Amino acid sequence: MRIYFSVDLEGICGVVDVEHTRRDGREHDRARKWMVQEVNAAVEGALKAGAEKIVVNDSHGTMRNLLPEELHPEAELIIGSPKPMSMLEGLSKDFDGTFFIGYHARSGAFGVLSHTYSGRVVADLKVNGRSVGEPGLNGLVSNFYGVPVALISGDQFAVGEALDLFPGVVGVITKEAIGRYVAKCPSPEKAKKMIEEGASKAVNLLRSGEIKPIQVPSPIEIQLKFLNPGMADLAQILPGSERIDPLTLRYVAKNMLEAYKAIRAMIYLGYSSIK
Template structure:
């Protein structure tokens, strides 16, 4: 594997457990941001150590401006943006030229056990289903990667995510357990040395994966909001069907188009919530 894509979130990062500190302006946000930067840099360094020639990093949390370009490993390409303008959000910049994807610092889906569990926008979205199966951000993003024929090199997050991902997607993956979830805002974090060791083993193994067959097929997504006002608003779009008071349905001929539409629908709801 020569060209690797990293999508990084903050909730599953080592040392982070309190949602109050995951957004800019909060008391300990800079500490949580530093944890995210340090862990991403650890992954980058190990990817290059085990054969990567090019790495692209995309910030996937909040407004997607948590990773500071001046603090990220100087060898990588870096997606910089006002997050609202990213058509593909957490997966901006991914295409079929990549050999592998790393999903770093991810978390479980909404209303399930795990540290800071939610799906994309917790205060707005109750859950998302793809082809009748409820999925979180990890599963949704993995499907997009697979459509491009790009395998998942590794995923990192808490212990609950490991179990959930394999149940949702149906196969095992290289996983780095950053912490054990005691409850939604309490974690037992491993030592930093243990984290480094886990990443080294997972990346060394993951970099030997073979490419996978592209999976471009039609998909149907249902987005369930907390409030009827969101459903009413987005169902004005011709391609968005209202299923019930809080649920809309979208069908597209490829997951890429479905993902792009999902992203737009959710951002529109955020703008007018």
């Protein structure tokens, strides 16, 4: 059993503020420790249930958050950026399941530090008419590879998005969001225990076939709504994109992988217009 981990920071137990998530935040180094500890709990749970290979992709900001010297010795780490596949770098059809650790809710939704890829660019992302965040978008790409999402941890809104889209996924709620920068958190010890147990359960459900990949539709229609029209002005140079209103570009991709690349290209283009 081979498990792919995509690890973000906003959904880690105890993380509620940009002081935790920004590189220069005063509490960032503490949050990085909580992050690697939750990853290690999930690795331990997966190994106990019989996983043989674990690849961990650091998927937050600089993508150099997880402390290699503190990572579980049985895990391999993808560290650094830029990566062509970003939060999904290293994922392939050779994995049996995907774990999303420390995930957060989508842009515009309730949830701690909610955003979709770039909080400075994306107002809303629709895939085939449905608003999705990183749990939904990344999960659809994973399923496109035939790799089901088996575990997600984060606040109740991040977990809820995955539960809506991916039947059978094990959800571990590491904190109850009360506001954008406020949450009620269990102790980190309790959160790690829940994650370890959830990881074991997820591997067992993968093995028994109770978690299976979903059929991802094609073609895929994307609607990416930006925070201001200047971003769409620049992002519409992406061939095939269509401006449907001042803030929104539409793009029809032949499959989910092309959709993911187009979304990220449009986000980078939009970002480059910021003055």
